[in-house]
Structures are given as structure tokens and as C-alpha cells.
Amino acid sequence: xxxxxxxxxxxxxxxxxxxxxxxxxxxxxxxxxxxxxxxxxxxxxxxxxxxxxxxxxxxxxxxxxxxxxxxxxxxxxxxxxxxxxxxxxxxxxxxxxxxxxxxxxxxxxxxxxxxxxxxxxxxxxxxxxxxxxxxxxxxxxxxxxxxx
Amino acid sequence: xxxxxxxxxxxxxxxxxxxxxxxxxxxxxxxxxxxxxxxxxxxxxxxxxxxxxxxxxxxxxxxxxxxxxxxxxxxxxxxxxxxxxxxxxxxxxxxxxxxxxxxxxxxxxxxxxxxxxxxxxxxxxxxxxxxxxxxxxxxxxxxxxxxxxxxxxxxxxxxxxxxxxxxxxxxxxxxxxxxxxxxxxxxxxxxxxxxxxxxxxxxxxxxxxxxxxxxxxxxxxxxxxxxxxxxxxxxxxxxxxxxxxxxxxxxxxxxxxxxxxxxxxxxxxxxxxxxxxxxxxxxxxxxxxxxxxxxxxxxxxxxxxxxxxxxxxxxxxxxxxxxxxxxxxxxxxxxxxxxxxxxxxxxxxxxxxxxxxxxxxxxxxxxxxxxxxxxxxxxxxxxxxxxxxxxxxxxxxxxxxxxxxxxxxxxxxxxxxxxxxxxxxxxxxxxxxxxxxxxxxxxxxxxxxxxxxxxxxxxxxxxxxxxxxxxxxxxx
Numbered sequence: 001x002x003x004x005x006x007x008x009x010x011x012x013x014x015x016x017x018x019x020x021x022x023x024x025x026x027x028x029x030x031x032x033x034x035x036x037x038x039x040x041x042x043x044x045x046x047x048x049x050x051x052x053x054x055x056x057x058x059x060x061x062x063x064x065x066x067x068x069x070x071x072x073x074x075x076x077x078x079x080x081x082x083x084x085x086x087x088x089x090x091x092x093x094x095x096x097x098x099x100x101x102x103x104x105x106x107x108x109x110x111x112x113x114x115x116x117x118x119x120x121x122x123x124x125x126x127x128x129x130x131x132x133x134x135x136x137x138x139x140x141x142x143x144x145x146x147x148x
Numbered sequence: 149x150x151x152x153x154x155x156x157x158x159x160x161x162x163x164x165x166x167x168x169x170x171x172x173x174x175x176x177x178x179x180x181x182x183x184x185x186x187x188x189x190x191x192x193x194x195x196x197x198x199x200x201x202x203x204x205x206x207x208x209x210x211x212x213x214x215x216x217x218x219x220x221x222x223x224x225x226x227x228x229x230x231x232x233x234x235x236x237x238x239x240x241x242x243x244x245x246x247x248x249x250x251x252x253x254x255x256x257x258x259x260x261x262x263x264x265x266x267x268x269x270x271x272x273x274x275x276x277x278x279x280x281x282x283x284x285x286x287x288x289x290x291x292x293x294x295x296x297x298x299x300x301x302x303x304x305x306x307x308x309x310x311x312x313x314x315x316x317x318x319x320x321x322x323x324x325x326x327x328x329x330x331x332x333x334x335x336x337x338x339x340x341x342x343x344x345x346x347x348x349x350x351x352x353x354x355x356x357x358x359x360x361x362x363x364x365x366x367x368x369x370x371x372x373x374x375x376x377x378x379x380x381x382x383x384x385x386x387x388x389x390x391x392x393x394x395x396x397x398x399x400x401x402x403x404x405x406x407x408x409x410x411x412x413x414x415x416x417x418x419x420x421x422x423x424x425x426x427x428x429x430x431x432x433x434x435x436x437x438x439x440x441x442x443x444x445x446x447x448x449x450x451x452x453x454x455x456x457x458x459x460x461x462x463x464x465x466x467x468x469x470x471x472x473x474x475x476x477x478x479x480x481x482x483x484x485x486x487x488x489x490x491x492x493x494x495x496x497x498x499x500x501x502x503x504x505x506x507x508x509x510x511x512x513x514x515x516x517x518x519x520x521x522x523x524x525x526x527x528x529x530x531x532x533x534x535x536x537x538x539x540x541x542x543x544x545x546x547x548x549x550x551x552x553x554x555x556x557x558x559x560x561x562x563x564x565x566x567x568x569x570x571x572x573x574x575x576x577x578x579x580x581x582x583x584x585x586x587x588x589x590x591x592x593x594x595x596x597x598x599x600x601x602x603x604x605x606x607x608x609x610x611x612x613x614x615x616x617x618x619x620x621x622x623x624x
Contacts, residue, residue, distance in 0.1 A: 020187060020552075021214055021216060021221055023556060074398070077394050080394075081338065081387075081394070084390070085334065085337040085340075085387065089279075089280075110280070111279055111280030113278055113279070113280060113281075116279075117581070117583065118280065118348070118581075118585075119585040120279070120348045120349045120582075120588065121347060121348045121624075123242040123390040124390050124391075124393055124397075126217040126397070126415060127217065127218075127397065127401060127417070128217040147217070147241075147242045148349055
């Protein structure tokens, strides 16, 4: 695919990258919002297979930050906090960003050890390897290391 | 790590000479082999910490140092408030006061042999572990505040444990200066049902057997003999600590510039100790230390109940409780003078030597027990603080094996089910709700704990007393 066409194709994905003690999460997508959504999927995949999560309960979150990188880390930390406080696991995400404001929606269900076999709790999204940027091919990347 | 970048001071002491904006040298305590195997990020992070305002003497890396966020894990640094010293949320970490406590059982390996499976089952039922698990306590806001002020003392007064336990916990089980009013509602919400839970990841409860004594005198003071069975509990301040770490790291990262602090890495986010933000963090972080102490105290009570089901006459006595991720105000001698310093230990253990004020009388002549956790398939160690440790690194030692492989890579190398079966063949029963979690914590994904402890001993940070091997492992 020619540079510049990748974003237009709507290609999106997530991946983990190595960090010695913890785990890097990276979202890739045609827009900043899509990259944030994919990174959230990457984070939840650190806990369980997102395909196992039923989208039964909706959680909505609003974040404000002057920098997109802080907005990204705030988004992940809002999800982490809610997963912990409500014993939830999320598997589907939607993000809208307007200037310095993010409105996010996450769908999931109560953690069920027998079905989800959760591997680790995510303690927090860190500022390590924190980056939000657009590559020459138009694809957006949002990434950071999460403490597990 | 490239050895040519370091100045070798001894077989276990390596210096990073001050360069650029470093205010003090970096000092890494480790054998040549461990240094070679260390990530270059450790060099970078030890050097970065050395640039922070008010740092005293040196930025230290322990033998288990590895790449953290901002500070290395296995990093120690002390700051003087009179010299503009800082306090850093990244220098403490997310799991505030994560630590280890070890209980003596009065039982021997032979004595539990026939009941081992039963005991493993009883412990795995009694100790809530894993993602989404909840404890037996539900704390309303007032009770939460009382717990955050009282720590293990709160738990004991609620009936979870014995008054004598408090003698064998750092700060006698209660960190003074906690300010629960600086702990957010979200942090409280995360903790409401989590007191008395183990968590997941590298947290565990292990039943262990003493296989070797290195120092008979210290072992006698600690009350341990070969073939004794002990229990070690590794966990921290759970969701409350994580939330405090998250909130203050974020706030400090944005506020650093307003304090004219130049950060070589955003994760070094910090504030002057004597600033409103620094003082708020200190109050909240101390409350999180109390949370961790209360958590380990309640788990101790549950462990005693589980043992009682199988061994009604067993009395589980607390040997000691150490915290790893903290910043504490301590008095240390620097250049011949006593100074009150804020000592950050991130993935490092306080290791007070003999005669230190506040040590339990039984340990006064031999030093504080230093409890070093291994993995589910390797040894753990009990060491004792040394007199030399004070001069080496503000009485600090390693905290565990330290990872040598990422979680991601570990799951590619090992299957959790196979590991559990292999360990069973070695006589180790592993109880965990997550086989992926077991794979991520594979013994092979960690450094050689024997090498880490030997380097700690050779560097005189702490002295080896006893070696323990796991028999039963409960993991989240």
C-alpha cells in the first residue's frame, strides 16, 4: 500500500511491545481516536482476550488535558480505575476528541475468573514510552507502558 | 550494560562518574555478570535520578536493578529538604509499600508432608487472589480513613492479628504523618472491598522450607532452623496505592516546570518536599503505606485461620515485615554529620544494621531481617542488615530477583499448565486462577536470585542468614 493510503483504508490494530518489568500497549488507526480505542484494546488484552468480554455494561468517561499525550494516559487511567473499582473488564471502546476534551465509552462486564482467566491487574498507565503521533503514511499511533 | 562506561571500585561496586547535569555519581552494586546483563536503561535511569535537586551522596542501583519508569526498579536515592530536595511519585512507584512479610510456623517439612495438599487447598480458599477478587471487609468512608491512619495497628485493633505482631513491622505497623484527606474518593473507591486481598502479577503467598543456614547467630535471633516451615506474603497497597501513584505522577509531571525543575525524563515527575504538592503527596503516600501494612496484616490473619484448620496447635509468629516502594524520612550520617533525608526506595528494601533505634530487641544485635523473594520455582532468602550498609546506600538492599525477560516474551516461552506440572514434579504445589499469569511469572523470566543475593552479601548491603525454597505457592 502506498504511503498516505494506509489511513484512508481504515486499517487499525493494536499490539504489545516489550518492557522488562511491565508491558507496552500500542494502538494504531486512521485517526487519533481510533488509535486511542485500539490502545485501550491492547491494554485489556493484557488482562484477558477481549473477544471473551461481553459488552453488557456501558461506562462513559470525560477527560481534559492540554496535551494529547496526557489525554491518552488519562483515558487509559480512567479505564484502569473503573476496572479496579467496579471489578470490570472492558472489551469494546469508542473515543471522541474535541480540542483538549475526550469523551470515551467502554463496554464490558463484571470480571469472571472462570471465563476470563485474567492474567494480571493493570495498576496504572505510565509516562514511559508515551507517544501520540501520526506517521507519514497517515496512520496514528498512541502508546505507553502500563504497570502490571 | 557496557562495562567500559563504568568505573570499577570493587568486585561489586561500579560508579557512573558525574557528567552533564548529574549532581552526584551513580553507584551500582552488583557482580560483573549482573552488571553485564543489566539493561542500558538502568545506566540511563540511575544517571537521570542523579540530576534531581537536593540529591545526597549518590543515585544507587541495587543488584536486582532493572528498567523501571523514571527511577529504575532497584533504585535508591535520598534527598535533603534543606537543599531544595524533591519527592517523586515515580521514585516510589504505583504499588506503594508493596512488600514482604514472613511468618514462622513452628512446623517442619516432615511435619506438614502428609497434609501439604490439604494446606494448599485451604490457603487458596482463604486468601482472595487474582483480578477482580474482593476481601471479606467492606470499608465505609470513616473506616477507610481509620485504616489509612492506623495501618496494621488498625487491623490488629479490629481483631486481625496479635499486638505482638506490631513489634515486627517497620514503623510498628503505623506510618506517622499519613493524611487520608489527601487520598481521593476514586482511590478510596478502589480500595473499599480490597483489604485482605493478594492481587496478581508478582504477588504471592508461599509456604517455604528453610534449606540452608548461613549465619547461625542471626538465624537463632530470628528463630529459624533448617527444615523449618515458614510463610511469606508479598503484596502491597492494592488499588488505593495504584490510584495515588497515578494521580500524583500526572500532577507532578505537569507541575515540575512551575517549580523550575528540569526533568530529563517526564517519569521523574517530582515536586519540592517543601511545597504544597510535595507535602500533599507525602501525606497521601504515607496513608497508602498504612493501607499496605493493613492489607498484609489482614492476610496474615486469614493465613493463620487456614493453618489452624489443618494444624490446630500451630502458632504463626511474625518474623518481620518489609516494604519496598516507599519514601521515608530517616536520619543518616553524611560527611560526618547527621542529616534528615527523604529516602526513596523503589523496588529496594530498607536494611537497618545492628543497634539501629526502633529494631525489635531480639534483632538488635544482628540487624533487621531483610526478606528477599524469589520466584515460584526458585529460592527466597532471609538476610540481616549490616553496619556497613549505612555507609554503602543509606541501609538499603535488593528486593527480589528482578525480571530478566518481559511478560510478553515469557508467555512465548512457557505454558502455565506445563509449568504447574513441572513444579509439581519438584514438590511445589502452585495454586492460581490464571495459567497465563503463571506463564508470565515463570522462574526463567527472572534473574538468578542466588546471584542477586550473593552480590548483596558481598557488597555488604545485607548479610545472608538463610535460604528458603517454596513448597506451596498461591498466586493471583
